[in-house]
Amino acid sequence: MRHYETGKVKGILMFRKMLVTSAAAMAIFASSPANAQECDAAGTVGTGGSAAAGGTSASTLGTAGACVTDDGTTASIASGGSAAAADGKAQSRTQINENPNQLKAQSRAQAMDKGTFSKSRTKTRVRDGELESTTRTMSHVPGKKPIIDRTDSSVALPD
Secondary structure, eight states: OOOOOTTOHHHHHHHHHHHHHHHHHHHHHHHSOOOOOOOSEEEEEEEEEEEEETTEEEEEEEEEEEEEETTEEEEEEEEEEEEEESSSEEEEEEEEEEETTEEEEEEEEEEEETTEEEEEEEEEEEETTEEEEEEEEEEEOTTSOOEEEEEEEEEEOOO
């Protein structure tokens, strides 16, 4: 906080000008009409999963949402993953593709330590008013049965 002496009027006037300008700008933005539309139909979907074995772990997730309005459909998609290994190798990657017909995302994560591994993959898609997400995970320790899991989720938006 600054202390103003009575002899420094110029600094106080400048501060008041900035305060009035900021207040005016905030009033203009507050009174502007919003261009948002309400959704006639909306949906969200998402899946995720983790796998772990020994000193390895891998996780992925994906989510998508869509909103149908009079002007058409808007959609968003997100995906990500991570992997870790105490002494081995770990890698993860995410790919998102868009074209006029659909949005697609895929994340993969994998960790390996000698024969022990964990991996996870999530695929998410928005196409023609349908939202889908699938996650598959697997972990394995040599000499034991692998542990496999799959999670699916889908939503169909009305026309």
